[in-house]
Amino acid sequence: MNKTIFSMALVLLCFTSCKKEKLEMKVDNRTVTEQRANSNVRIINLSGFNQVVANGDSLTNFVVQNPRGSDWYKYPGTSYFPKDGRLSKIWTIPQDIFDVSEKADLHFAGRYYTGNGLNMDLDLQVSNSYDQPTDYYLMPTPYMNGQPEVVRVPRGVTTPSKPDSFKIRIVNLSGAIKNPAYGPTGAQESLTGAMSLAYADGTLVDAKTNNISVSAKASEYVEVPYGTYQFKVLMQDGRQVPAKGNELHEYGLLDPPTSTIPESYSRVTNLPYSPIYTYQPGGVYTILIAPQQFDYISNEIGETVWMYQNSFQVITDMNPPVNQTYYRIQGGNAFDSQKISFKVNGQELAQGIAFGKASDYRNLIHGNATIEAIGESGEVLARAEQLFRPNQNYTLWLYPELQGKAKLLVLNNDLSGTQALPVEDDGTYGHTEKHFFGFNRYLNLSLGNPYITFTANNGQAITTAKTNIQPGLPVLEQPYVGSMMLSNPYEIMSYRSQPNVVPGIWAKDIPVLPSADFIANPDLYLKAGRKLPAHEAGIYTVALIGRSGDGVPAVEKARMIIVKHNK
Structure with a gap:
């Protein structure tokens, strides 16, 4: 009997050991497994x-x-x-x-x-x-002059002095292109000389990153509050230096005389490619300017020929840690013609925001907060409690509810550049990430317009994210409408709709919004002798504000405004 029990124990032990070994099996999916x-x-x-x-x-x-x-x-x-x-x-x-x-x-x-x-x-x-x-x-010296085969540049890896900021510089390794191209629209332009770092609207970032010559090679690093930016590189005469994109085939094409994205062999969009990125707190980045290979359309059947042109790209010098501390927030006045101020936990967020305008962003520490909107005479017009999470972007909208009383709407803005795709239930390949895009969110924050449908030219519908929007009730599921970056000029129109009537009746009293209004600073193009594109890349909110009806002051009449959330 004892032998039998002992044998059974051994068998049980064997089965237990085998089962345990199977449960502990792991698969290492790392590309690099060596230490x-x-x-x-x-x-x-x-x-x-x-x-x-x-x-x-x-x-x-x-x-x-x-x-x-x-x-x-x-x-x-x-x-x-x-x-x-x-x-x-x-x-x-x-x-x-x-x-x-x-x-x-x-x-x-x-x-x-x-x-x-x-x-x-x-x-x-x-x-x-x-x-x-x-x-x-x-360096690609077979295709350029002015640089040796190898250029040695020191790199910074020290963290910013401000914990909610990142560091950035430019490195100018541009040079004259050998055998410049000559396409159907003309000869390739020269993009050589001193260059400066600018924000999306052409505002220069810092004196330390201005007019960096080829001989200087690299600027100093400057500190910028973390956030989503579309940096641009400008020549001394204001022309924009392109970047090279690989999201679409078109973003690797250049029109030789303007270095913008071509529409066809004989037409251009007037739009230079420059990517939108979120630069996280603690990160260190370099914007490198050097020749890269592009293609240009050589004939009417779309055949392409390669060329080199000076262009820029973003290089991460030091990866930032995960942002578990800070969020970004701004205030927007969609209430009335008085100037509004905002506070978060008693701390001033913004002062004197005019009707139809939004404040600059501030970086704050995450957590529960009391938010307040304050009128010109100092009275608190609206107050709310809100949990703000790290690494998020918010806009506080003050708008009139049905009876005209001020109310706060807290909206989380998605600046990631991702879009959901209709794919498998398990989410495989369930989104696409872009760095050059136009994403619009539509809001109805007006009085006298219970249902508004936003349309393109002549009432043409685009998506349900624009349809039958009620005051103060934003679309929360897939709220952003993507714009084709290479589109022709267009208009956004407002229709008074009903749940069973779309688009409804055109609201003639609400001015049409032309696509050119999505250009932050037309002088960025015009002063450089360039034509305006149809619009610019970015993340936007298009909000209907004001009142419709008789006796409304001109300044408070219903109209559409645009708020751009990246800089």
């Missing part, structure tokens, strides 16, 4: 090199695929480049590449299926320093 410490040296590969040898040891696969073959995209990974075994555009060199004297001998190569005509080689010795992080820029 390698990074050095303070980065390679910024602007030349198209795809292979690298370090100290005589090949780190990449040196595999060349036929671009017309069925497996053109399949490249075997290596220990240092496990994704596809090829040198990337930005490579932080691992510490184990350096010898005891903190030096490494690198050989960069470009190997292409087309053969020796495009093959390139470059030898470079790099040095690692614990005191001074450094970037080595590999």
